[in-house]
Amino acid sequence: MNKKQRRWRNRIVIALVIFFAALAVEQSGLLAALFGTPGDVYASFALFLVPYLVAGYKTLLEAARNIRRGDPFDEAFLMAVASLGAFAMVFFPDTDPHMAEGAAVMLFYQVGELFQSYAVGQSRKSIAAMMDIAPEYANVEKDGELVELDPAEVAPGTTIVVKPGERVPIDGVVTDGTSQLDTAALTGESVPRHVEPGAEVISGCVNMTGVLHVRTTKPYGESTVARILELVENASEKKARTENFITRFARVYTPVVTISAVLLAVVPPLAGLGAWSDWILRGLTFLVVSCPCALVISVPLSFFGGIGGASRLGILVKGSNYLELLAHVDTVVFDKTGTLTSGIFNVVAVHPEAGVDPDYVLSMAAHAESFSDHPIAVSVRAAYSGEIDREKIDEVREESGHGVSARVNEHLVLVGNDKLMAAHGASWHDCDLTGTILHVTVDGAYVGHIVIADVVKDDAKDAVDGLHAAGVRHCVMLTGDRADVAQAVGTRLGIDEVHAQLLPEDKVAEVERLLAGEKDGARLAFVGDGINDAPVLMRADVGIAMGAMGSDAAIEAADVVLMDDRPSKIAQAMRLARRTMRIVWQNIVFAIGVKVLILVLAAVGVANMWLAVFGDVGVAMIAILNAMRAMRVER
Missing domain, CATH: 2.70.150.10 (Calcium-transporting ATPase, cytoplasmic transduction domain A)
Incomplete structure (x- = not known):
């Protein structure tokens, strides 16, 4: 507990001690012996007013401030009216006194509020642990x-x-x-x-x-830690549809029940259906139980706990809206390179044409690729043992998804896939080896090709199996790589559908096609490395960036960021999202169900003020305890 919470707790403890002492005095008959009747009612009023004010003066002030602002209808208003109304029953001394219930309403409401504050603090700790990554110097x-x-x-x-x-x-x-x-x-x-x-x-x-x-x-403001902290701090601003519904529901619900309570207290006695004191008490009981604390507190807390629990697993969710969408995903689309495979390419073979030196093929390719940061280009340069003289290179032109052309020592060099060869009218032939094939031509003459292989990640198969086990109907892989390479990876991992040799715009088109075929309520997630997949990450219902440590593009474009490169965490994130949504709906059904039942009992005069206190504070505490389960995760 922080200092403010400790002071709050101490104030409640003092109020509770005074309350139970006053209750003991009242029940002993001492007040009746000392003050007679109805003097004992007024003495009881004075006794219970002390713990009431000790515990609840801040709630009364908050209700008064909200009334002045023209926005009175919240739980502070309901508690203030209901508890003050119970004390106002002193004007009906011939009825049973209700000052104890009035003080109890405020006391246990404060206990519930303190409990809520503690629960929110606990859920923040899992995110605060991430805030500890902020360097001081x-x-x-x-x-x-x-x-x-x-x-x-x-x-x-x-x-x-x-x-x-x-x-x-930094x-x-x-x-x-x-x-x-x-x-x-x-x-x-x-x-x-x-x-x-x-x-x-x-x-x-x-x-x-x-x-x-x-x-x-990088400057500190653009470094990974600064971007992550900004992401976590802003996560609470993006509310889920369920959370927004509860907020709107409370705005309409609170004034409706307030007006209903007034009508319940006034109309029947005016119609001669009973004593004013009985119906006023029913109206006050109705007000207490109608307070929407359980919903207003527990639903955001459940989402907040889910986001906090995910952060402990190295999964950053940008808002509760994405957590809700993730729970409904039934199609997962993967990029291949850097997502299901390591993205670390190695040259495994150089196949020159007859009479051509293999080193010449590799040298031409390395020079042409010398200005590219693409993993394939890096692997070609790494395989070439000679020096690259960049002064001999000019007219470098990258052709997206196809390859690169450059003038090397006055020779026009093309390095790329079969589409690049076809586009330039160059002859070429295929290779029996499975891998990414880079064809190389010099001045239009085919000099050979280079075979590059990528390694499938250790947990990629577990990731796909885990998603199928979690209820994902369709796993799809999109890649710009060759069809035979893509099909080999897809078969090995158990992918349902594979599309190869795609340009970035082709990937967007495929995702659009899959989105059009989605069932109502189902969602599509795209998983990519976040660097060259930003358009698709943004188009999908949920964009998930893999291996995003240090990748600005991933943090910007994705809705969910996995801080390592383990695809198996996708199924883990989905299970956590679905568990969070189950907890949210458990709280909604439980809170509304219990409240409706007690509201009916209060309206017909069966429920008393003590049951109303349980219907408000008790239900809220149970809902908060349930919401706190969302933050418990196993690493």
Whole structure:
């Protein structure tokens, strides 16, 4: 508990002690002996007014402020009117006194509010654990000494020093030192990551062993940790449809029940159907039980708990609306490279034409691909052992989804797939090996091809099996790779439908086709690496970015961000979303069901004020306890 909650708790404890002491005095008959009748009623009024004001003065002030603002209809208003009305029964001293019930209404309402505050605090802790990734300082060496600077003051390109036990404050590249990084706060994974010179590191990780010198690549405001914190802080702004419905429902419901309570208290006695005191008490009981606390508190808390629980698993959900959509997903569309496969390509074969040196084929391809950051281009350059002279390269032109053309040492070089060859009228032939085939021509003459293979991720098969087990009807894979490569991966993983050799716009078209075929209420999720799949991530009902550590495009375009590259977490996220939605609807049905029952009993005079207190505070506490289950997850 924080300091404010402790003061609140102490005030309630004091009020409860006074309340039960007053109740004991009243039940002992001492007030009747000392003050007679009806003097004992007025003495009881004074006794119970003390704990009532100690516990509830803030609620009374809040209700008064809301009335002044012209927005009176909330739970504070209902509690204030109902409890003050119970005390007002002192004007009917011939009836049973109801000051104890009036004080109890306010006391137990305060207990429920404190409990709610504690529950929200607990759910925030799972997200607050992620807030702890925020670095307090960055070590920069000046005049031979380390100076602690605010991370926001460190410019890109600055070399910072990260000592063992400190968090990496800004994204960068290791220039000196080796160490193990704890990435658990970001990915939910407990296995440390080894880093050495040349390795990229992201902010928020904890340096465990050696001293690291890191050259920063981004300003702090654009670093991974800053983007994640912004994402988490803004998650509560994007409400689910169910949550918005409850908010709108409460706005209409509260004034309706208030007017109903007034009519219940006034109309029957005016019609001569009973004493004013009886019907006023029924109206007050009706008001207490009608308070929508359980719904207004538990539904947002359930979603908040679900988002917090997901963050502990390294799954960032941008809002409760996406958590709700994720629970209804029955079609999952995967990109292949970087999602189901590692995205780490290796040259496995070079097949030159007759009379052509294999090194010549690889050299031409490496030079033509020298300006590209595509994983295939990187793998070609890595396989070439010679030096690349960029001064000999010009007129470089990338043809999206097809390949690249460049002039290398005055020779026109084409490197790409069969579509690139066909587009330029070049001859080519296929390869028996399964993999990505890069055909190479020099001045229109076919000189050979390079075979590149990608590795399927260890848990990709488990991911697809897990989604099918979770009730996903259709798993689809879209890729720009060759059909035989895509089909081999799809068969191995148990993918239901495979589409290959697609350009980025073709992927969007395929997703549009799948969306058009979705059943009512069903949703489609697209899973990609978040860099070249941004258009499809944004078009899908739910965009899920894989392996997004350090990827700005992923965090921007996706609705759900998995902070490591394990596709098996998709099924985990869906199970968590569905569990959260079950809890939400359990609370809605339970709260409305109990309240309607007690409202009917109050209207016919069967329910008393004590039952009304349970119908409000008791139901709210049970709903809050149920909502807190949403934040409990197993790593």
